[in-house]
Amino acid sequence: MTTEAQLKRTPLYESHRRLGARLVEFGGWEMPVQYDGILAEHNAVRTDCGMFDISHMGEVRVSGPQALAFLNHLLTNDLAKLGVGQGQYNLMCNERGGTVDDLYAYRIGEEEYLLIINASRIEADVPHINAVAAGLSFPAADLQIENCSDYTGAIAVQGPRSVAVMEALLPGVSAEVKRNRIAWKSLAGENVLVARTGYTGEDGFELVIPAETTAAVWDLLLKQGVKPCGLGARDTLRTEMCYPLYGHELDEETSAVEAGLAKFVALGKKAFVGKEHLQRQTLSGTSKTLVAFRMNGRSAPPRPHYPLWVGGQAVGEVTSGTQSPSLGVGIGMGYVPPACAASGESLEVEIRSKRFPAGIVTKPIFRKNG
């Protein structure tokens, strides 16, 4: 197929082939969807330790004396709260309050920040970031923006045993790099960034590595018995935690307020892109809100775009849905009018022209130990 010829490959492509991964297209990249099977990989992350190739994700460095002022204008959270070595979740909005991307911002130096953006959004984000910067007219010496995506790899190490695994490679790392923190470390003879973050709901680390060293780090982790996991398990794990996925829960027409992410929007900040809209939605409400649901009994798994019904009316659709490996039942998220969105309310999911009962639950859908 012609499209396949244009797919991008990560520095771990050969490793995936050797491990017998099933490769699929994802956001323009040829990525492993599974190695052994989604259930086995999901369970490894919940009970032991798994790792994901996340090299497809984009990295943008923002530095200079105006880096903080710029990022506080570009993003929704308050980056003034970040000390060196700290990170936070952010939304990047358009002027309409819609979401250009969701991302993690780390302060990696006094005047230096690293943004980890979605693979499928690199081509939209970089021009947006540059356009916002151009509108602020800082002197060139005061603000540098560099898209490092093409020469940067990354691996997420996730699960209860991830601390022991990382301690074996970098003694002392778990005490130094606490939740939402990031630090430079030497691994496989290279400087890598080690962050205590993830997308699974488990304790874990995300390693940002120069492309040419990524496979060597992957092999070090394999030697520690870490199970390679594909995008399939990444999706079931994040859906159980109700973490949004761009293109499903978030898009250019959907705001952070509608997606239930208001706690990552610092309305107390001075002007930032999209602020007026988010402020108005916060005060006057929205026409849709994101809910999490769980099927009441046996049914086929809910899938994206299946209609959601309340009181005999189609009121919205599923944005993410799957069989929950941890709970053994269908789960999902979707947008409904705020009037139908309270936890405990019932709704129905239409699956192949039949409707199946489900209940709205508080997020996250899955909690360990209960």
Added chain:
Amino acid sequence: MNVPSDLKYTESHEWVKLGKNNETATIGLTDFAQEELTDIVYLDLPKVGDEIEAGTECAVVESVKAASDIYAPLSGKVTEVNQAVLDDPAIVNEDAFGKGWLFKIKLADPVELDELLSDSDYEEILSEKESQDEDEEEEK
């Protein structure tokens, strides 16, 4: 790849076991199909009494990742559905040619049997598929 010689097959990876005088048939998914799907979590099967038509979608199998159609290998009336696989779809992954059977039918038109593949025909399709995959890899 396991392809029992006493069964008939379809290109869409269903198997058929014919009963006495070719009047009835048991239908399931091949080992190849279950391995491709992995982690089967739900089955939508026809009900007893339903009429199914050869070559058309008659059931749905759901893995964690996706829903896939199952095509009727033959036309006929459904006489029995495997309740065990409805209760525990993982049985199809564990024993696709045995305990993982899906449903039984009474054949409507025995002439359709000529359209089914023998075990050697089906094996050939699987090996062609395998070499195609290898060619694709080499092109890359």
